[in-house]
Amino acid sequence: MELIAQSLVIGLTEHAPLVLAAIGFALLYRLTGLINVAYAETITLGAYFGMWANTTFGLDFYTVLIPAAVMAGLVSVVTYLLVFRPAKQRDVGVLELIIISFGLSIFLRHGLQFIFGYPMRFFDVPPPDSFFVLGVGVGSFRLVALASVLVLSLALYLFIQRSRTGLQIRALASDESLAQVSGIRPLAVTILIWFIAGVAGGMAGAFYGVQSSVAPLLGWRQFLFILLVVLVGGTWGLGGVIVIGILTGIALAAMTLSFDQTLYAQLVLIVGFMVILKIRGRRLTETAKV
Amino acid sequence: MLDWLDAFLIFGLFEVVMIIGLGLLLHLELGLARIANFGVVGFWGIGMYAFGVAYIQIDWPFGDPWQFLVCAAIGTVVAGLSGLLVGWLIADLDTDGVLMGTLGFATIVLILATTEDDLTGGARGLGGLRFPYDIGTVKENEFLWLVILSAVVGLILAFVRLVHRSPYGRLLIAMGSNEALARSLGKPTFRAKLLLFGLASAGMGLLGAMYGVMVRFLEVANLGVDITLAAMVGLVLGGTARVWGAVVGVFLTVGLFDIVIQSYLPLPKEWYTQAIPVLREAVFGLTLIMVLLFRPLGILGAMRRDRLMGRIHGR
16 A cells, blocks of 8 residues: 555656656657657756756746746757758658657757756755655655646647647648648647647756756656657547556556666566557558547 | 777777678668668667676686687577567557667666676676687787678678568568558568568677677666667668668768777867767767758669669659
8 A cells, every 4th residue: 555655656746747748749749740759858958958047047946947948849949940841841751750850869969068068967956845745755846847747738638629729730730731721820830839849848857857967868768758658648649648657657656666676667667568569559550640 | 010000990990890780780671671770779789798698607618719609699699589579579560669669679778787787797897708819919809800890791791782682682672662562462571570670680789799899898888879870870871772871871970980080180188088979979960860851862872773763764
């Protein structure tokens, strides 16, 4: 019983940024059909922007979330305009697009070190307040991360499913030509998708960064799990991604507590997800993404 | 006799030749069958570690060169079997699933190398590897090892050329163009993919084992994305569809950084610790983007048969 309570609390709070990042990644994947490996660096840049705003201007952690998210969103849009849009205009294939995003990921990961420096960086924040939930101590940053995930998930879900712009986004994802003749401006809507995805990734990065440290590999270390969550959960839409993301966090926490070793937990999870994908089989169904 | 060679140059050449080997094997997967293996380092790493663990942890009743040969065979077989397993997992998945499967495998290898420290040395590393011969100085031993590696990569090149001209190679190309069509025509695409992954991964594992001998010390830090990136960027720059693509591309990328810049450019020493390696990776990443945007078939361009067909059909 104690293990279940601990797993629930730690899984939900510590891994909340995973859900946030997965939502942003899923938005891009489902609505543009692109597996963007460089999304890992959107997360990393969110952490760096947050740390920079925090250490340069002395802003507290909650305040830096806004500039970190907005700047990551802007970088996300810039990568679309400079790389992925020209690629699309040149009819670059799915395979090549993934390799391009891999190249962009590597370029950003190493390029940012020339701007922010090589050493690991840290947020300059006082130790977070601690609260007890189901008998487990939780830092305030993690609770804020969980609250942000809940709010952002709900907001995004309502935005995509209920708003007029959300309808335009879904229409664009289904049939771009038809959407265009219906008066939807594809460029504006696509930019909006990239911005929202970047905001979610940037905010996740800031939460990851404040929990430990800010390093070039921060986003890359999470990328595989984000990818797994989205590939498995994405079948059931954004709601599926959120549920699988939450379950992944809880499973990681439970296995880490049981094995006393985070890496074993990750290992079991990776193998588990691979088996699920194998059993389910995704036979050359590019259209299933939208 | 080898005064003109310094240790940096030998090691730089070794890396170039090894990456060419990996690029050639990746060419079979990416260039012919259009399967993007993002986990090259995983197969290379599992071969290196399987070799290293077998060489160090098992008390063999015989010494080198038999000890090396048996352990290298173990590394190659383990990598090949891993390739079969991963190939089976991703055979019916699309590009996204292949990314997940190969990246996931590379992560699993990294995790196992880190956690199983009783066998692998974990973060401390695994030392004690040595050349299977002793012909004199360290430099002479390393040079001979470079020659042996070059011969192995030469064999890989010959094998790749053979595949290009064989029915199996044509099946891979057909799968890369339209797998569903190839399958509907009764071609054994699943078996072809398994064989492809098994063979390519075994070759990558052998190259990993040979790298282990060269460095004599296995570190988990080697299992990052750098190896995969170097092989991929070299192949993409040279031309994914061409046999010589990896050779040309790797010389222009890895050769430029690991030989020209490391050995010949008079740059400040402190640059070599962080600035140059970081710049190297950033340039590699940028190269991937630029080539695929502006010259997707790389320097060497399309396959000869595609150009011939283009001329025949007036394209």
